[in-house]
Amino acid sequence: MPDDHLGELGRDGHVRIGVYVCHCGTNIAATVDVIDLAEYAAGLPGVVVARDYKYMCSDPGQELIRQDILDRKLNRVVVASCSPLMHEPTFRRALVRAGLNPYLLQMVNIREHVSWVHLGKAEATAKAQDLVRAAVRRVHLHKPLETRRVAINPAVLVVGGGIAGIHAALTLANSGKRVYMVERKPTIGGHMAYFDKTFPTLDCAACILTPKMTAVGSHPNITLWTYSEVEAVEGYVGNYKVKVRRKPRYINEDLCIGCQECIAACVYKEAKWPDEFNLGLSKRKPIYLPFPQAVPQKVVIDPQACIEFKSGKCKKTCVDACGERQAIDFDQKDRIEQIEVGAIILGTGFQTFDAHRNAYYGYGVYPNVYTSLEIERLINASGPTAGEIVLRDGTRPRMVGIIHCVGSRDHNTNRWCSKVCCMYSLKLAHLIRERTGAEVYNFYIDMRTPGKGYEEFYDRLLDEGVHFVRGRVAEVTDWASHPSEQGKLILQVEDTLAGFVRRIPVEMVILSVGLEPQSDAREVRRLFNISCSEEGWFLERHPKLAPVSTFTDGIFIAGACQGPKDIPDTVAQAGAAAAEAMALIDAGKIELEPYTARVIEDECSGCKTCIPVCPYQAISLIGDIQKARINEVLCKGCGTCVAACPSGSIRQNLFEDDEIYEEIEGLLAYA
Amino acid sequence: MREQQSNANSASGFEPRIVAFFCTWCTYLAADLAGTSRMKYAPNVRVIRVMCSGRVDPQFVLAAFAHGADGVLIGGCHPGDCHYQEGNYKCLRRAELLKRVLQEFGIEPERFRLEWISAAEGERVRSVINDMVKKVRELGPMNRGSAGEDIQSQRQAFEEVTT
Numbered sequence: 001m002p003d004d005h006l007g008e009l010g011r012d013g014h015v016r017i018g019v020y021v022c023h024c025g026t027n028i029a030a031t032v033d034v035i036d037l038a039e040y041a042a043g044l045p046g047v048v049v050a051r052d053y054k055y056m057c058s059d060p061g062q063e064l065i066r067q068d069i070l071d072r073k074l075n076r077v078v079v080a081s082c083s084p085l086m087h088e089p090t091f092r093r094a095l096v097r098a099g100l101n102p103y104l105l106q107m108v109n110i111r112e113h114v115s116w117v118h119l120g121k122a123e124a125t126a127k128a129q130d131l132v133r134a135a136v137r138r139v140h141l142h143k144p145l146e147t148r149r150v151a152i153n154p155a156v157l158v159v160g161g162g163i164a165g166i167h168a169a170l171t172l173a174n175s176g177k178r179v180y181m182v183e184r185k186p187t188i189g190g191h192m193a194y195f196d197k198t199f200p201t202l203d204c205a206a207c208i209l210t211p212k213m214t215a216v217g218s219h220p221n222i223t224l225w226t227y228s229e230v231e232a233v234e235g236y237v238g239n240y241k242v243k244v245r246r247k248p249r250y251i252n253e254d255l256c257i258g259c260q261e262c263i264a265a266c267v268y269k270e271a272k273w274p275d276e277f278n279l280g281l282s283k284r285k286p287i288y289l290p291f292p293q294a295v296p297q298k299v300v301i302d303p304q305a306c307i308e309f310k311s312g313k314c315k316k317t318c319v320d321a322c323g324e325r326q327a328i329d330f331d332q333k334d335r336i337e338q339i340e341v342g343a344i345i346l347g348t349g350f351q352t353f354d355a356h357r358n359a360y361y362g363y364g365v366y367p368n369v370y371t372s373l374e375i376e377r378l379i380n381a382s383g384p385t386a387g388e389i390v391l392r393d394g395t396r397p398r399m400v401g402i403i404h405c406v407g408s409r410d411h412n413t414n415r416w417c418s419k420v421c422c423m424y425s426l427k428l429a430h431l432i433r434e435r436t437g438a439e440v441y442n443f444y445i446d447m448r449t450p451g452k453g454y455e456e457f458y459d460r461l462l463d464e465g466v467h468f469v470r471g472r473v474a475e476v477t478d479w480a481s482h483p484s485e486q487g488k489l490i491l492q493v494e495d496t497l498a499g500f501v502r503r504i505p506v507e508m509v510i511l512s513v514g515l516e517p518q519s520d521a522r523e524v525r526r527l528f529n530i531s532c533s534e535e536g537w538f539l540e541r542h543p544k545l546a547p548v549s550t551f552t553d554g555i556f557i558a559g560a561c562q563g564p565k566d567i568p569d570t571v572a573q574a575g576a577a578a579a580e581a582m583a584l585i586d587a588g589k590i591e592l593e594p595y596t597a598r599v600i601e602d603e604c605s606g607c608k609t610c611i612p613v614c615p616y617q618a619i620s621l622i623g624d625i626q627k628a629r630i631n632e633v634l635c636k637g638c639g640t641c642v643a644a645c646p647s648g649s650i651r652q653n654l655f656e657d658d659e660i661y662e663e664i665e666g667l668l669a670y671a
Numbered sequence: 672m673r674e675q676q677s678n679a680n681s682a683s684g685f686e687p688r689i690v691a692f693f694c695t696w697c698t699y700l701a702a703d704l705a706g707t708s709r710m711k712y713a714p715n716v717r718v719i720r721v722m723c724s725g726r727v728d729p730q731f732v733l734a735a736f737a738h739g740a741d742g743v744l745i746g747g748c749h750p751g752d753c754h755y756q757e758g759n760y761k762c763l764r765r766a767e768l769l770k771r772v773l774q775e776f777g778i779e780p781e782r783f784r785l786e787w788i789s790a791a792e793g794e795r796v797r798s799v800i801n802d803m804v805k806k807v808r809e810l811g812p813m814n815r816g817s818a819g820e821d822i823q824s825q826r827q828a829f830e831e832v833t834t
Contacts, residue, residue: 083703084720085695112706113718117797123714130717529754531700534791551696551790552754595722613725615756638755639726643765655726660719661734667690667717668738 015140016048018074019132020065022056022081024111031115033125037080040129044136048072056081062094069098076139080108080132086542101144103594103654106135134666141659147591148632152238153342154178154585159230159524162190163567164347164559164574166212171578173221177585180339181216182244183226187294188213190349194277194373196380196387198567199427200457206293206382213295225337226296233528236636237554238342238590248332250301255327258297262287262328265321267314273305275384278377282384287318292382301328343554343581346538347574348524350560353407353414353513360475361403361511366489367392369476369509372402372424379431389436396436397508401491402429403473404444408514416535418514419564422448425512426457429466441467441504443493451566469504471496476509515564528555537563548577553590556580594653595637601627603649610641610650687741687807689716689800692731694724696754697789698746704793712797713804716744723747724785725758729769732783736773742782742807744799749787759787781806782813 019041023029034052042050049072053061056079068074077100079091084107092102110128118124154177158169161183169179181188192198193213195205216222225246232243266285274280277291286305289297301309308314308330319328355363355371363369368391370378381387391397402425408418422444429440447468449458462468471493480486481503488505495502517536518524525532530550531539538557541549548556558577559570584590599610599619606626611619618634619641621627630641630650639652648657693699699720705712721727724747732743745766747759766785773783784803788795 083699083706085700085703109703109718112703114714116706116709117712118714119711120714127714127717134717134719526751531697531790539790551700613761615758636755638723638758639721640723640755640758640761643726643728644761652722652726655721657728660721660728660731663719664690664731664735664740665738667719668688668735668740 015046015076016072016074017044017046017076017078017136017139018065018068018072019044019047019050019078019080019136020056020061021050021052021110021132022061022079023052023054024056024081024115025054028081028111028115031118031121031124032110032128033121036125037110037128037132041078041080041132041136044133046076046140047136048074057087057090062090062097065091065094066098069095069100075100075104076142077105078108078132078135078139079105080110080128080135082111083107083109083113103145104139104142106139106142108132108135130667133669134663137662137666137669138659141656141662142654145594145653147594148596149589149591150238150633152585152588152590153240153340155180155339155341156581156585157182157230157240157242157339157341157344158347159344160190160347160349160559160561161185161188161216161224161226162347162349162559162570163192163209163212164349164561164570164577165190165345166209166216167571167574168345168347168558168578168581169216169222170212170219171575172581173219175582177221177582179219179222180242180244180341181222181224182228182230183224184229185290186227186249186298186300187290187296188216188224188226189291189293189295191373192567193291193293194376194380196376196383197427197431199423200451200453202427202430210293210295213293217295217297224296227300228337230527231336233344235340236592237552237584240341240344240554242339242341242344244337244339246335246337248334249298250303250306250328250330250332251299252327252329252332253296253298255325256298257325257327258289258299260289260299261321262299262318263289265317267307267317273302278384279371279374281374281377301330342585343556344528345556345558345574345577345581346524346528346530346561347558347577348518348521348561350515350564351518353418353516355406355511355513357413358406358511361406361473361509362476362478362489363511366476366478366509368397368489368507369511372421372428372510372512375428375432375510379428379435387435389432391508397432397438397506398436399441399488399504399506400429400432400436400438400508400510401441401443401473401489401504401506402510402512403476403491404442404512405472406511406513407516409445414514414516414535416514416564417448419448420566421512421514423451423454423457423566425510426461426466428510430461430464433464433466438508439467441469441491441506443469443471443473443491445470445472451568469493469495469497469502480505515560518561521561528552530555530557533563537561548573548580554584593637595639595655596632596635597630597637597639597642597650597652598632599628599630600649600651601625601629603647604628605647605649607646609644609646613640613644615640685808685812687715687804687812688739689742689744689803689807690735690740691716691718691744691746691800692721692724692727693718693746694726694748694754694759695720695722697748697752698724698786698796700790701746701788701792701796704790705796706793708793710793710797712800715804716800723753723755723758724762725753725755727762727765729765729772732769733772736776736778736782736813741810741813742784742803744803745785746788746796746799747785749789752789778813779810781810
C-alpha cells in the first residue's frame with residue numbers, strides 16, 4: 001500500500017488508518033465478499049493497510065492489528081466484524097497493547113447487521129462497503145479519550161429472598177462483603193420454602209433451605225429487610241443509591257423475640273383468614289407468623305383483619321401477652337431506608353401460572369382440582385394437613401390425575417416450556433403413590449427429564465407403576481356418562497400412543513402449572529434499568545457468555561427471574577452472580593466510558609435550553625459567566641443536550657456532531 | 672398515478688437507500704437479535720448507532736436527506752423504557768416538529784419514521800424495515816432536484832444564524 005494515500009486526505013495529513021475485515025469463519029465470509037471488501041477499503045482515503053482474516057478476534061487476529069499499528073505507524077483502526085456490543089472491548093484492548101488510545105477505533109457491524117440478515121452476496125457486500133466507508137470517514141475525526149476511574153462501593157444489594165438471593169447473599173457475606181437483602185414478603189425462603197421434597201434426590205427441602213435462611217438472618221455481614229421493597233435506584237455501576245420502603249408489620253422487629261404468645265392471646269380465638277403461605281388451604285389469625293421456620297422469626301399484623309385497625313376498640317390482648325417487651329406498635333408507618341451499594345443482584349423469581357385461565361380444567365369450579373403448588377403444601381409435613389394427602393372432604397384419594405404443561409407449551413397462554421414441571425410432577429406422583437397407594441396418572445405432551453439423575457428418576461417411576469398417558473387433556477368434567485364415573489372427576493384425553501380417546505375417572509386432579517415472569521417484572525425492570533425478553537423474563541447480557549450480567553453494568557440477575565429454572569441451576573447462577581459482583585468490587589475501581597458531554601464555553605450563549613432536557617440534573621448555569629457547565633460525574637452520556645443545544649456548543653465524546661455527519665455522508669457517498 | 676409510479680419503480684429496479692439511527696440500548700440490540708436469530712430483511716437500511724434516540728439532532732435527518740437518503744428511520748426504546756429515562760420523549764417531540772418541516776420541503780411523510788423497538792423485538796426490526804423499504808420503493812427516488820439543495824442551504828443558513 002503506497003503511503004501517498006496520505007496526500008489525498010486534505011483534512012489531516014497525519015491520519016493513517018488500518019481496516020480489518022473479519023470472515024468470522026463463514027459467518028460473514030459466506031454472504032459478504034470479504035476479500036473484495038478489504039480491497040475496496042484499501043482504496044479509501046486515509047487507509048494505509050486493509051486486511052481480511054479468518055477470525056479477527058482471535059489472538060493471531062489481534063496480533064495482526066497490533067503489529068500493523070507498530071510497523072505501519074497506524075493511528076486509526078477500523079474493524080469490520082460482529083456487533084460492537086460483542087467485541088469492541090476486545091479490539092480496544094488490542095489498540096492499547098500497541099500503545100494507541102482505545103477510542104481511535106471504529107467498529108463496523110457486518111455480521112449481525114449484514115451477513116446474518118441478508119441473502120444476496122452483491123447486496124450484502126455493497127452494504128458492507130457503505131458501512132466501512134462511513135466508518136473510515138468517521139474514524140478520521142476520532143480523538144484520544146480518557147476513561148474516568150471511579151471508586152466502587154463494596155456493598156451489594158440482593159433483591160429477593162428466595163434460594164437465588166439467599167445463596168448469592170451468603171456467598172458474598174462469607175467473603176466479607178457487606179450485603180443488604182430486600183424481600184417483599186414478611187419472610188425469606190421464596191418458593192423453595194413451600195416444598196416438602198426436592199427432585200430427584202427427594203431430600204427434604206426444609207432441611208437444606210432453613211439452615212441457609214437462618215444463616216442469612218444471623219450473618220453479621222447481612223442486613224435483612226423483609227416486608228420491604230426497592231422504591232428507587234439512582235447512580236451508576238459502583239455507586240448506586242437505593243431507596244428501600246419498609247412496610248409496617250406493626251411489630252418492632254428489634255423487640256419481638258418470636259415467642260408467638262401474642263398469637264395465642266389474640267381476641268380471635270379461631271383463625272379465620274386465609275393463610276397465604278398455605279395458599280388459602282388453612283387459616284391464620286390477624287397476627288401471625290408466616291410459617292414456623294420463617295426468617296426473621298417475627299410476627300406480622302394484617303391491618304385488613306385486625307380489629308384495632310378497623311374499630312380502634314380492641315382489648316389488645318396481644319399487647320398484654322407481649323408484656324414488657326412492648327414489641328407491638330400499632331402506629332408503625334412506612335419507613336424509607338437509603339443505602340449505597342456498588343452492585344445489585346436481582347433474584348426476584350417467578351410466579352406460577354394462574355390455573356383459572358384454562359377454564360376447561362375446572363380449577364376453582366371443582367373443589368378437588370388443585371394446582372401443583374397447593375399439593376406441595378398438602379404433602380408438606382408442616383402444611384395444613386401435616387403431610388396427609390386428602391381431598392377437601394378429608395378422605396384419601398384412590399385415583400389421581402396429574403396434568404402436565406398447564407400454562408406451558410401452549411400458544412393460547414405461555415409458549416415456553418417451564419422446564420421443571422415434568423420433574424416436579426414425577427416427584428408428586430412418587431410421593432402420592434408412596435403415601436396413599438393411589439393409582440396416579442400422568443398426562444404429558446413429552447417427558448422432558450434432562451439433568452443429573454432425572455431420567456433415572458423417571459425410570460424409577462415407571463417401575464413403581466405410575467401410569468403415563470401421552471396426550472393433552474381436553475377437559476376435566478364431573479358429567480358422568482357411565483355409572484362407574486359417578487361422583488368422580490373425568491379426564492377426557494386422546495391417548496396419542498394408543499390412538500383413541502379415553503375417559504379416565506379420578507378423585508383428585510393436579511394441574512402442573514408452569515412458571516411465568518412476576519406480574520410486576522416490567523416495573524421492576526424499569527426500576528433497575530435493565531431489559532426484559534418479550535415474555536417478561538429479565539434479559540441477560542449474552543445468553544451463553546454473560547448469563548448473569550445485564551446491559552446495565554453492576555446489575556446482575558440470578559434464578560428464575562431470568563427464565564424457568566430448577567433449584568440446582570438457580571443456585572449455580574446465584575453463585576455466578578455473586579462471583580461477578582465480587583470481581584467487580586474487588587477491582588476497587590472501575591473505568592467509566594468517556595461518552596460524556598461537555599460545553600465549549602466560548603460558544604455557549606447561556607440560553608439554558610440544555611438545562612431542563614438533562615434527566616440527571618447534570619447541567620447548571622455558572623452564574624458569573626452565564627455559561628452552562630456539565631458535571632461529568634453526573635452525566636451519563638445520552639447526548640440529549642447535545643441535540644438540543646441551538647448553537648451546537650455541547651459536544652459528546654465519540655458521538656460528536658462532526659463524527660456523525662461524517663458517518664451520514666460516508667454512508668451515502670457513492671464510491 | 673402513484674401505482675404507475677411504483678410499477679415503474681420496481682421495473683426500473685429502484686432500490687431506496689435508508690439511513691437509520693438506532694439507540695444502543697434497545698433498537699440496536701434488537702437489530703443484533705434479528706441477526707443472531709438469522710431473520711432476513713431488505714438490505715436497504717444503513718444503521719448509525721447512537722447512545723440514545725434523544726441524541727438524534729433533527730439536523731442529522733436533514734443531512735441524510737440532503738446527501739441522498741430516500742428515507743430516514745429512527746429507532747428508540749418504548750415510551751417509559753428509555754435507558755436515560757426520557758430521551759425517547761425528547762426524540763418524539765423533535766420528530767413531530769421535524770415532520771412538519773419535512774412536509775414544507777415536499778418530502779413525503781412515509782420517508783421519515785420514528786419507531787419504538789425494544790431489545791427483545793428482533794422481529795419488529797425486520798417488519799419495520801421491510802415495510803419502510805416497500806413504501807419508500809413505491810414512492811420512488813426522492814425528488815431531490817431543488818429540494819436537496821434547499822435543505823442543504825437551509826441547513827447552512829440555519830447554522831450561520833445559530834453559530
